Amino acid sequence: MLHERITIPKNVSTPSSEAAALKVLHVAETVRGGIATYLNELHPHQRMAFGRGNVHYVIPSDHRKDLNGVEDDEISTFRRQDRSVLGLFRMAVTTLQQIRRIQPDIVHIHSTFAGLVLRPLLLLKRNRPRVVYCPHGWAFSRETSQLSHQTTKLVERLLANTSDQIICISSDELREALRAGISIERLVMVNNGISSSRPPLDSTATAWTTPKTKVLFIGRLDRQKGYDLLVDSARKLADVVDVRIIGSSVVGKHEKLDVPANVSLLGWMNRGEIEAQLEKADLVVIPSRWEAFGLVAVEAMRAAKPIVAFRIGALPEIVEDGVTGVLCGPVSAAELTTALQRAATLDLPAMGRRGRDRFRQMYDIEKTHRALNRVYLGLGHHHQTEAERQVAV
Template identity: 65%
Template sequence: MSRSPTQSSAGQPLKVLHVAETIRGGIASYLNELHPQQQAGFGADNVHYVVPSDHRNDLIGVDDSQITTFGRSGRSVSGLFQMLRASMQALDAFRPDVVHLHSSFAGLVLRPALAARSEAPRVVYCPHGWAFARETGRLSHLVTKAAENILARTSDRIICISGDEFNEAIRAGIPADRLTLVHNGISRSRPLPHSAAADWTSTKAKVLFIGRLDRQKGFDLLIEAARSLEDVLDVRIVGASVISKLEARAVPPNVSLLGWLDRQQIETHLEAADLVVIPSRWEAFGLVALEAMRAAKPILAFHSGALPEIVVDGVTGVLCEPVAVQPLVDGFRRMLDLDLKVLGQRGYDRFKQFYDVQKTHRQLQQVYVELLDDRKTRVGETTELQSDLSKPF
């Protein structure tokens, strides 16, 4: 039996416009997991995206009619202007009830622009990791924290994807009544691996890394740890550099660079791996952790950001600290002394209990509806007040 679309305050199907300056990696995974839920809940014609043209293919199963793209050459002022222009065009054509902004640059550019419009839609902002919580200089930290505090006033609701992100916002002085905690989730239905198994036979422990090759993700720490454990680890790295180039000659013989792979290829390598490593220096959430748990693979990670909320040390994986090469080496050694299959099964059970995307969708839908109901109430109160003031004494 088909469901009727969720209604806006005007009695029409609720319309949501998602905007992102970049989606490669975690945000693409987030949107791809959420899209089938929102399309079913709101209707296919009522969910739209503004994304960079070079990332369009990162959105899987989304029709071209649901996407507005903008051109850019890397992260630049010109690219941000193109995003702003494409978003304003989509806003006028699509007329959404809610604009859902993803990550810092979309929030920085779009929130002031939307605040300046009359009859603007409700604005929901998801930082996907606070810029001020990253490893930056003191001045950058202070500036980004001040900017987020100011821009919070132009956000109807700020979605925090982990308890760590929520707590960082409170510590930064962002009002709690602007914040809502909505944990990330992914589908229980795992994408099918390729029918052919990955060509990955080794007498060593098979370790998989998935993510951008940048400082945040800690790939440099992994390479050095792998170099120290060349006799016991066979490491495969799925992903590519966003900012700088990593030379294949810079990695030890037991590390293979695979580049970006499609979802089926990733699942094939997950199937073959013994464990997944997430050596991030900071991490707002870490969807890769959920993908690993769904595949019943144990996780090695640093005690950093939201990862301690997801990975239970000694139960579903191993957490190590501080963030450095030697603790990561020690973490690998500790993990290899445990029963990896038992840890992986416990991780799968934990995933089913806490991280279903249907729960994420229901909570986001509740936020959207509450914001629209609140606007309807305010409009009604304003109309009633104006009516009362127009009456003669």
Template identity: 40%
Template sequence: MRDANPPLHRILHVTEAPLGGVVTYLEELVGEQLHSLADVQIDVITPEINREALSKLSGPRFSLITFRHRRGSVRALLRMALLTLRHVRRTRPDILHIHSTFAGAAIRAFFPLIPKGTHVVYCPHGWAFSREGSSRMRRATALVERLLARVTERIVCISDHERREALAAGISPDRLVVIENGISPPPGNGIAGDYLTPAPARRLIAFAGRFDRQKGFDTFLEVMRELGDDAEAVAIGSSITSDEALPDCPDNVRIIGWQDRATVFDLYRRADLLLVPSRWEGFGLVAAEAMQQGLAVFASQVGGLQDIVVDNETGRLFQPDDVQGIVAMIRATSDAELARFGENGRRRYLARYTTAQMTAKVTALYNELLAGKAGAGVVSARHIL
């Protein structure tokens, strides 16, 4: 049984990532933690741009701490690291859970200043050494991750593919645990947006995410240009991390910027397929979101996407940048096949990608560390958190 007055545990989540999948992950995980974990204080340190996206997280046991941040700024990363260290030394959290590459590097570089008793957990949300770049840069990044792994009690891989990449880079398997991302049901029944014609005669294709090179937004636009009158598309998102000018947008694409979850899921319910032409991806949260709504997913065969999407079962997989191949694949797929993909995807989501499953596994990991049983497997979530 639990003590009548159990101690108040503290969890601190930190990221420098702006909007996108990492912030959605935090919204899902922290929201479920606040709901399911009693006697836990949860703090989140994040860039100011994420305040609105995390605005639904609230309560007497929650605090949101924001800072001014510019992606790629070394000074901003140092400012974030010092802010985190001051908070850690003042509040002495039981768990310091760091999200994304730059936050992981900046904060763990100051590991000697982190108080004993604070357990460090890191989730890269996609390894930097697996992204585009010179082989020399990728080797250097892998070396840094190997060194920092030594001061990290657990590294959460969000897909089996991410774990395989870590092992190939020389990171100890004892540090690694796979906990796939989870998605909660959308709020309410969604809304019928005014971004579509009442009854589109053409096949409707959805895109959701940052308009940058990683997400293959330029490939998406070229695919739509080739499809012409055969399809129309709605793109949710904007350019966040890329300074490159966006290609010209074809007439059959409507861009509606960042939207709340109700609008995102409304689009998934009304679309015929979600196109995810990413060039690299740690997981691919939008794919799991679409599968929850029974939407077929056509995605690049990269990173965690190839673990989520089962080719010819929940959607289709293709090689990155293969515009003609993607177009041919979309045209060759019947409406009946799209419906079958969506039904199978919904079943796969329920089996693997719910927020409750993800949170239970994260809680078990925390409890393993708090119980001092590193390497002994996960323990029950009760009695500790």
């Protein structure tokens, strides 16, 4: 199978000898969506900094194509069928095999389930590598029962002692960790970022001609992403907005959704097609009920598009209300409707330009890469001693 070869950005600086000596193993139980974007954006920088063969990935085999900038010999896959105990077991076995083979200095674990399985397992390993954990959104910050909230908080608080460093991708995620009782000594904030250069636009994209405000949604069609709230709002604003939805349902087919005439379902698209739709849109809507970060917001800002979103998670950190977009709350179709009406009266191109300036200042992948380098190098190359393991336990 052939994959797109990596183009190393010209502005990636030559690393120090200490940075080049690092070996990093990234492990994820799933990468589909934001984690894939995160790793694809970061990979060329880490590969240049640490050297060819020193950055490796363990991911599900059915998500191999999601890492489109990483070559086959830099990836080890495990088989899984949805989220299951057997799949998690295979992930653990593959990870241990690659640790023995590669002998990484850093194992960078992504998301809750990978962290739940691998951190206690690696604690028992003699001369273990340093463990960096990034939840990409705390499980206890999601819309679940009170019992689930308390249980996941307790588990994360206990497992924090098995992590050398925990990466929070926003100030909101850092605050949530502190409220859950996780020690500040374990935590560090590293904002997500993407390349300042947009991917090439797909020139074959269909035209989007309408006198209405052109609203674009990008994401999964599930409860978290709030697409149902957008559909309800669009139905009420039939004469005001024309909505295009990029994405599809995780379970079931989007054709079964009951949508009004001013909503078009485009399904999943490649990056060039998404960029082409972004170019045509007047604004991007992010109606998520909860969101750890919201990379779609950063992608919209890079494309100079204003954003309409709820005041949840990290979105108020990213979007400046009345400056780069419109924030609303509490989460409801009525509030979203009012926000879209307000946005239609504003100077959207000017807001988009201000958003692009803010992106360049805060969310360039270069800044993410440099911050992660400081985290890695701050941990040093020495392995955890038996005394340290006992303290962690």
